[in-house]
Amino acid sequence: xxxxxxxxxxxxxxxxxxxxxxxxxxxxxxxxxxxxxxxxxxxxxxxxxxxxxxxxxxxxxxxxxxxxxxxxxxxxxxxxxxxxxxxxxxxxxxxxxxxxxxxxxxxxxxxxxxxxxxxxxxxxxxxxxxxxxxxxxxxxxxxxxxxxxxxxxxxxxxxxxxxxxxxxxxxxxxxxxxxxxxxxxxxxxxxxxxxxxxxxxxxx
Amino acid sequence: xxxxxxxxxxxxxxxxxxxxxxxxxxxxxxxxxxxxxxxxxxxxxxxxxxxxxxxxxxxxxxxxxxxxxxxxxxxxxxxxxxxxxxxxxxxxxxxxxxxxxxxxxxxxxxxxxxxxxxxxxxxxxxxxxxxxxxxxxxxxxxxxxxxxxxxxxxxxxxxxxxxxxxxxxxxxxxxxxxxxxxxxxxxxxxxxxxxxxxxxxxxxxxxxxxxxxxxxxxxxxxxxxxxxxxxxxxxxxxxxxxxxxxxxxxxxxxxxxxxxxxxxxxxxxxxxxxxxxxxxxxxxxxxxxxxxxxxxxxxxxxxxxxxxxxxxxxxxxxxxxxxxxxxxxxxxxxxxxxxxxxxxxxxxxxxxxxxxxxxxxxxxxxxxxxxxxxxxxxxxxxxxxxxxxxxxxxxxxxxxxxxxxxxxxxxxxxxxxxxxxxxxxxxxxxxxxxxxxxxxxxxxxxxxxxxxxxxxxxxxxxxxxxxxxxxxxxxxxxxxxxxxxxxxxxxxxxxxxxxxxxxxxxxxxxxxxxxxxxxxxxxxxxxxxxxxxxxxxxxxxxxxxxxxxxxxxxxxxxxxxxxxxxxxxxxxxxxxxxxxxxxxxxxxxxxxxxxxxxxxxxxxxxxxxxxxxxxxxxxxxxxxxxxxxx
Numbered sequence: 147x148x149x150x151x152x153x154x155x156x157x158x159x160x161x162x163x164x165x166x167x168x169x170x171x172x173x174x175x176x177x178x179x180x181x182x183x184x185x186x187x188x189x190x191x192x193x194x195x196x197x198x199x200x201x202x203x204x205x206x207x208x209x210x211x212x213x214x215x216x217x218x219x220x221x222x223x224x225x226x227x228x229x230x231x232x233x234x235x236x237x238x239x240x241x242x243x244x245x246x247x248x249x250x251x252x253x254x255x256x257x258x259x260x261x262x263x264x265x266x267x268x269x270x271x272x273x274x275x276x277x278x279x280x281x282x283x284x285x286x287x288x289x290x291x292x293x294x295x296x297x298x299x300x301x302x303x304x305x306x307x308x309x310x311x312x313x314x315x316x317x318x319x320x321x322x323x324x325x326x327x328x329x330x331x332x333x334x335x336x337x338x339x340x341x342x343x344x345x346x347x348x349x350x
Numbered sequence: 351x352x353x354x355x356x357x358x359x360x361x362x363x364x365x366x367x368x369x370x371x372x373x374x375x376x377x378x379x380x381x382x383x384x385x386x387x388x389x390x391x392x393x394x395x396x397x398x399x400x401x402x403x404x405x406x407x408x409x410x411x412x413x414x415x416x417x418x419x420x421x422x423x424x425x426x427x428x429x430x431x432x433x434x435x436x437x438x439x440x441x442x443x444x445x446x447x448x449x450x451x452x453x454x455x456x457x458x459x460x461x462x463x464x465x466x467x468x469x470x471x472x473x474x475x476x477x478x479x480x481x482x483x484x485x486x487x488x489x490x491x492x493x494x495x496x497x498x499x500x501x502x503x504x505x506x507x508x509x510x511x512x513x514x515x516x517x518x519x520x521x522x523x524x525x526x527x528x529x530x531x532x533x534x535x536x537x538x539x540x541x542x543x544x545x546x547x548x549x550x551x552x553x554x555x556x557x558x559x560x561x562x563x564x565x566x567x568x569x570x571x572x573x574x575x576x577x578x579x580x581x582x583x584x585x586x587x588x589x590x591x592x593x594x595x596x597x598x599x600x601x602x603x604x605x606x607x608x609x610x611x612x613x614x615x616x617x618x619x620x621x622x623x624x625x626x627x628x629x630x631x632x633x634x635x636x637x638x639x640x641x642x643x644x645x646x647x648x649x650x651x652x653x654x655x656x657x658x659x660x661x662x663x664x665x666x667x668x669x670x671x672x673x674x675x676x677x678x679x680x681x682x683x684x685x686x687x688x689x690x691x692x693x694x695x696x697x698x699x700x701x702x703x704x705x706x707x708x709x710x711x712x713x714x715x716x717x718x719x720x721x722x723x724x725x726x727x728x729x730x731x732x733x734x735x736x737x738x739x740x741x742x743x744x745x746x747x748x749x750x751x752x753x754x755x756x757x758x759x760x761x762x763x764x765x766x767x768x769x770x771x772x773x774x775x776x777x778x779x780x781x782x783x784x785x786x787x788x789x790x791x792x793x794x795x796x797x798x799x800x801x802x803x804x805x806x807x808x809x810x811x812x813x814x815x816x817x818x819x820x821x822x823x824x825x826x827x828x829x830x831x832x833x834x835x836x837x838x839x840x841x842x843x844x845x846x847x848x849x850x851x852x853x854x855x856x857x858x859x860x861x862x863x864x865x866x867x868x869x870x871x872x873x874x875x876x877x878x879x880x881x882x883x884x885x886x887x888x889x890x891x892x893x894x895x896x897x898x899x900x901x902x903x904x905x906x907x908x909x910x911x912x913x914x915x916x917x918x919x920x921x922x923x924x925x926x927x928x929x930x931x932x933x934x935x936x937x938x939x940x941x942x943x944x945x946x947x948x949x950x951x952x953x954x955x956x957x958x959x960x961x962x963x964x965x966x967x968x969x970x971x972x973x974x975x976x977x978x979x980x
Contacts (some may be wrong), residue, residue, distance in 0.1 A: 166632075166634055166643050166645040167642045186766055271765075271766060271767040271768075301427060304557075305596070306596055330599065333644075335635070335644075336599065337763075339765075
């Protein structure tokens, strides 16, 4: 009986792996869905070209952006090339597009946009246990940077994502709507600082 | 190990006096030899099935909190449940199920929610080191959960429990068969709790507490062989899911376990045992939006054991045996989700000598070999002296905790803040020298036990900040620190009266004596108390049982790491609190029992929810129903 029983148990224990999904390297984008952009380094801005679907990582200390970019990500901080973005009251891209089609959401006036401001971003977390963080001056958009709330009252922090759709003014004065869908990378054991979002061009 | 049958429980539960209880309750953990509480030379606390019922317990946490004053469960990093037992962390307390180790850990603690109480016959707790019988991790105590077997021809039952405040539910069922030489018991339990917010005084934002749900399925099949032996096969499946209000990711855990054990008697006093056990514990991240479930932790253990107990003479019993185990670990905390594995093997021998009717002396020694560490030798000695109603016990034992694979090989980036590295093969095993002294007085309806425990721990394994790592940025690394000395005293008094009243009070005192130059870092409360009073009476519908139990934990003052040098300490204080529970259990005939519960009777709410506060929102109510169909 022992000879029959042992192989069955060992086989069952090994077979358990099949109930899980395989980690697969996903393409960065299909044009509408951006997945797991690695913005986890505190020391770097990641510049994203929404049209071409590519990213460029640049050190905060030597911040020379690439030629074509639309938004840049630094952990959960966001800045824009045009210098303008805003939060909408809509909870899905479809809701926003329907409101635009029905004329209940018109193109924001110049004053409605929230402008990027000269601010500071955390570039070194290694002293957090000492009670201080190291910041560096940088631009960021206050409205777009609200897409995830990081509650540092406990360790690890508690993350709460906004469900809102955001609008970004591009350099050519066109608009895109962005709805953020994730801040962790399932393919990297749930590591934080990986940004996922859906994007849609909006025209009036 | 002999077949432990439900009948034992019935016997102990209906014991009329405390003396009967001590004479009839059998324990196996302290010496691996069945001995009554009255006769065991090692101080052992037994929690019976009746105690578990009176605690209305869902899992091991509920039972230990109700029964042991020196136990505290707290929330560590990311609300992971950790246990402390009189100054010792969960990693220093070895938890066994039917004498077998469990795979998997989180922050060096067992998954306590996995250990449900649906099929538990009794729990045996041996305080003090016990590595001479159980090897690594038995530094401070052993908790052995003994599971039930069915003794009725057909045993079918269902139970349900609903809580009022946290969305608590517990539902279970059992199917037991005992026919001829075959005994089978299948237990299924589901329990859950919703996420909720706690609010510090004056705070409106609230702090979210995770919700969870568990499935537990266990089967135990026993067969008496024609050769006079007994074959026990067991299998189990456990599923756990934890979620918060933001339901984008859920933490899951699963356990798959199985085992086979053959036992038979050798002569009149002896026994032979051969067993195989397999246990796999997984952790995964589940993403509801994409329905993807990614494995990120897997611990697989396979073990075999042989044990022989021989009665060499009327006064001498020799127990000897050995284990071999393979331990495989894959975790996201290794570089790139890598794997490590190790082999362990051990041999042990123990002599149980009764030189005089009043004396019982147990001495043993064990040697363990770990492929990534080396060898460890641990001895033990326990003496019992009986006179009249008194039992005096003294013992010395060594314990050790070998560095785990995680502690040796961790290579983990902590949210891009700092790295945590394992200590490699330079890590030494934690060692303990524990001394116990106990006096017990049992007469008719009363018992009083006083136990003192001194535990000197050296080469404690912990994480320390190392400035030399990561190019001078610094990082955490597992390393050995000198250790500490712990003293505890526990006093337990119990009484049973013919009038239907019974009661039990346990008080625990704890103090840490740090080594010269060190500070007190143990957050264990210096004073703690558990109490239980219950009343039973029979009336027309059946038996009514009213149980009031509670616990008091005093304020704790200790030091915790602070400052930029990671070497200085700052004082911390944990406030005292008391929690009480009232249970009213009414049986209807012989098959149905209804239980009404009031938890947190005095509506206690912490002003500030610390990691070691009870995460209660105040008084809550519960209603339970269990029916034995056949």
